[in-house]
Amino acid sequence: MNVFKNLYQYRELLKTNVQKEIRGKYKGSFLGVLWSFLNPLLMVLVYALVFPYIMRVQVDNYLIFLIVAIIPWNFFTTCITTGCNCVWLNGGIIKKVYFPREILPVSVVVAGLINFFISCIIILLFLLFGGVGFSIYILWLPVVAIIQAMLSLGLLFVLSAINVYVRDVEYVVTFFVNLVFYGTPILYTASMFPEKIRWILYINPMAHLIDIYRSIFYFKEMPNMGSLCYIFILSLIVLVIGYLIFKKLEKGFAEEV
Numbered sequence: 396m397n398v399f400k401n402l403y404q405y406r407e408l409l410k411t412n413v414q415k416e417i418r419g420k421y422k423g424s425f426l427g428v429l430w431s432f433l434n435p436l437l438m439v440l441v442y443a444l445v446f447p448y449i450m451r452v453q454v455d456n457y458l459i460f461l462i463v464a465i466i467p468w469n470f471f472t473t474c475i476t477t478g479c480n481c482v483w484l485n486g487g488i489i490k491k492v493y494f495p496r497e498i499l500p501v502s503v504v505v506a507g508l509i510n511f512f513i514s515c516i517i518i519l520l521f522l523l524f525g526g527v528g529f530s531i532y533i534l535w536l537p538v539v540a541i542i543q544a545m546l547s548l549g550l551l552f553v554l555s556a557i558n559v560y561v562r563d564v565e566y567v568v569t570f571f572v573n574l575v576f577y578g579t580p581i582l583y584t585a586s587m588f589p590e591k592i593r594w595i596l597y598i599n600p601m602a603h604l605i606d607i608y609r610s611i612f613y614f615k616e617m618p619n620m621g622s623l624c625y626i627f628i629l630s631l632i633v634l635v636i637g638y639l640i641f642k643k644l645e646k647g648f649a650e651e652v
Contacts, residue, residue, distance in 0.1 A: 396637065399497035409498050409505070416506035428650060440622045442582055454584065456613075459525045463518055463612040464581040464605045466652050467543065470511035471601060472572050474547040475554065478503035479565040482555045482648060489648050496645045497638065500551040508544045518612055530615035539607050539618070542630050546600060549633030552641035559644070581605060600626055 402409060442465070443458045454460045481499045482489070489496065515536065522529060558564040579601050585593055596602050603626045607618040 398495075398497060401588055402498070402501065404565055405494055405498060409502060412498060412502035413506045413509070416502050417509060430503070435462065435469050435517065438603055439465055442625050456527060457527055459521050459527055459611070460613055461582065462521050463608050466511070466514050467540075467604060467608050468519060468576065468579070468581055468601065469514070470507055470540075471543065471547055471604075472576075473510070474504050474507040474544075474551060476565070476569050476572055478551045479506075479554045479558050481551075483561050483562070486648075496648060497552070497641060500548060500555050504544050504548045504551060507545075507547070508540060511540060522612060525647070527613065528615070530611075532611040532615060532617055535607075535611045537622070539604065539611070542623075542627050543604055545634045546604075546626070546630035549630065549635070549637035552634075552637030556641045556644040556648075559648055575599060579605060 443461055481503050482496065485499055488494075505522065519529070521527075541649055554564060554568055568588045578596065579599055580596060585596050585602070585606070588596065603622040607622060607626070610616050610618045
C-alpha cells in the first residue's frame, strides 16, 4: 500500500510530470499536440492503401478495422519505447532530490493514457462518418484502457529500471516492439491463420486487447469475458512483479545515472 500513499503524498509532482510528458513530447514542433492525431492517421492511411493488396485481406471497412487497432497499439508502444529511459533521463534530479522513483514510469503511462483517450476521438469520428456507428459496448473503453495501462506500467517498471544498468535495453526494446507489431493481428485478422497454430498469436497479450477493442468499436458486441479476465489477471501479475523488480533495482539508481 506504500505505493499508493507515496503517489498521493507526491501527487503534485506526479501531476507536474504528467503535464511535462504531454507538453514535452511535441515541444518545439509547429503542429504540437495535433501530432497525436496525425501520427496514427498517417500510419493507417499507408497500411490501408498498401496492405490489402499485399496480403489480400478481405475485410469490410478496412480503414476503420485498422484504426481501432493502431491507436491502442500506439498507446502501448509510446509508453514502452519513450518511457524506457525515463529514469535515466532524470538522473540529475534523482541524485539531488528524494521522491518516489516510481513516479517517473507512472507519469509516462498516465500521460500516454490521457493521449490515448484524446486519440479515441479519431476512432469515434471514423465510426460516425464511416457508417459503422456506436453501440453501448463502447462503455467498456475505460476498463480496457486501464487494463492496458496496467500491463504497460508493469513492463515499464522492469524496462526502465534495467535500462539504468544496461543502456542497450531501449534499443533492444524498440526492435522487439517493431517485430511484435507484425505478430499482432492489427493489419490482418487472426482467422487468416490455421486454427491449429492460431494460439501462437494469442501468447501475445496485445492480441487479446486488440480483439477486445475491435469488439467494442468495430463489431459493436460484448467483449470476450474470458479474454478480458485473462488479460486483467495477467496485467495485474505483470504490474506487481514489475513494481517489485523496480523497487529492488532502484537502490542503485543514484550511483548509475
